[in-house]
Amino acid sequence: MPIAKNPILRYRIINACLSNKHKRYWTALELIEKLRSYDYDVKKRTLERDLELMRYDERLGYYAPIAYDNNKKAYYYTDPDFSIQSLLLSPEDLETLGNTSAMLQKFKGLGFVNAFQEIVDKLTRLIEHMRIPQRNDIIAFEDNGYNKGRDHFDDILRLISGCTVASIRYQKFNRQETDEHIFHPYFLKEYCQRWYVLGYSETRRNTITLALDRIISVTDTTLPFLKDKELSPEKYFQHTLGVTIGQGPLEDIHLHFSPVMAPYIKTQYLHGTQHILSEDKTGLTISLQLIVNPELMQELLRYCPHVTILKPTSLKEKYIALLQEGLKNGK
Template sequence: MEKRLFTMPVGKFPFMRYKVINECLTNKRKPYPSIKDIQQALADYDIHVEKRAIEGDMETMRYDKRLGYFSPIQYSHKHRGYYYTDPDYTLDKLPLSSEEIEAFEVIVESFKRFRGAEILKQVEGMFDKLDKVIMQQLKTKRSRVSYPVVDFEKVPYSKGVEHFDKLYQAIIKQQPLHILYKKFDNDKVSEHIFHPYLLKEYKFRWYLLGYSEKRRGKLILALDRIESISNVKMAFKPYKGNDVQKYFDHTIGITINNTGVKEIRLWFSPLQGNYIKTQHLHATQKIVSDTDEGIVVTLQLIPNYELLQMLLSFGAQVKVLEPESLRNELKEMLKENLELYR
């Protein structure tokens, strides 16, 4: 067995231990493995356990109804080792339970939403196989429903996903890039020597956070506006900060401005408030008051265009209480909106 480079926590991943025990018991070249043989096989995966733990695992494989293995494991005094009384038995041939099939159905269906990027091609193959296995098992396990009972949001076409793989590889390899970029509101193509840090998805569109030599600071580029990407031979500038994954922690969307984090105080009508209570607008949401006249919540956010868009979507069911600057921005946008209907 290939030597693993990490240590497997003993208390976790019991199925890994069952898998190794099964490999030992089905090894035709070395039949009747002893406890020491199984211990050595587990050690090859950096799983180090005592004799009692292995005996407990085999008892679980034999009798645990929740697992449903019912492995026919016996000890041979003649050969001083363990074996399957059914020579054709193996965990690899066990059918999935109804619960396992249902769980895999949800996983596979959810995964289908993110197809298209080259970096996911290898995993797609695995999920295609799972999909086929599930469909075969469904024919025997369940026949009343012939369609997926979970309907996920369908992902529309999004230009720029073809850049995902190259950008992903550049991030993990810390490879600076030369990027040609064209904004929607400007026909002129701009050039950036770019140090990529993070890929960010928002409303089915992909964005790239990194450092731009041209701007001399952090910049967010939309993948659908990237014209071309090529590698640059130069030293990579690492991200300056504690955790790049926290960069968007206080935003709705991807726009970061210089205003800093503000406490946003919002009033929602009683009806809309019921939805807001069951599905928060943001991780920082807190309910300040909840009465028959509506609810008041606070959010710790950087005010930006995406936040305004979200607030506009609630129409007359929301009112900005604080800060005053956000109230005024929303008022102006509502006035401009009304002008379209005059």
């Protein structure tokens, strides 16, 4: 958008005038001349419309306390301390967020950004949308409403940041009983809009993953924190789809997708280890280096009937068994 056409910049110039502590009152001619000094050749009607929008427009949300003094023939803020710059997400805030987002985008490919790349991309799109206040409600971000795991997110993040051991009461979905974990949390991971925390459980004497939406309670302890300097999200989940660490060996998996599904698989990889082996009129063949786990099986079922498992045979047998079980349940 050319600078002379951007109304947000006009609002900022008007605001700078009316919030000036040394000159509170501004005539229409003075405001127009100030705008023209910034290459805004506006008419009085445009100025009056800008002032009206700054006062009442819900999309802008300024609700600027602009009044007109009949004696001075000038506009002023009834609240001398008011400024749109002090409001939440002012244009300058958006500019700062935009610069931060652009900086993060430059680091694509680095591990610490990859973990949050989807969030960074969403933030970038949201900032661009918010920079166009006259076009409202044209972007709908995915929102599944309430997610129980969010209730514990801040607590878990605080524990990780403070290297604090917690006592966590935990209940699996398929059990009535609860488990008590003396837990040393290391890092958080999101998968399918659910959050998980990886850490060392003194109860299990092993590194495990807990789903935040299955946590009943979190209580701080004063126990010494056990650090694992060798553990990192990139290494731990390097050959895992989702969050469940499988018990089997690392497999060289070959999958063939139909021509209908091929474009989707090419433009959004199933996993970071995905490699395209071949593509022709019959479809797309890819390879994955993964340990077989429940999330992988769920993903393969999701692509039925457009996926064929070429290898390993053991994975193909598990897949067929699940399909047969599903047919039984459907009868």
